[in-house]
Amino acid sequence: MAALIAWCTEVEGFLVAGGATLKQAQEHIEEEIDWFTDLFIDGMTPQQAANEALSD
Template sequence: MAKKEEVLDPDTLALIQWCTEVEGFLVAGGATLAQAQEHIEDEVEWFTDQFYDGLTPEQAAKEALA
């Protein structure tokens, strides 16, 4: 039996893309890729709020690194 592929809604896809961009700015700010990914996972609610509040990925990364 084939596994049914999960379809994500456009908002979720946009959030994932945004977090991927934040990740890059966190790495540019001195974090390793693993550290950036772990931080986003640990603080997913905070990052989600920043996304819906309209922060750019760069702004969110700067806030996270502050």
């Protein structure tokens, strides 16, 4: 669980770097936590996950 939280924190940073506000990034991760968890389990890097989220 701690690894997932750390991973999501890294994703958050990439989302912010991609143009989201910190609040938007946090809300998106919270709303799509199941999807992000699947990406984590599949071995996607935080940067890859953020790129996927930003491309939607």
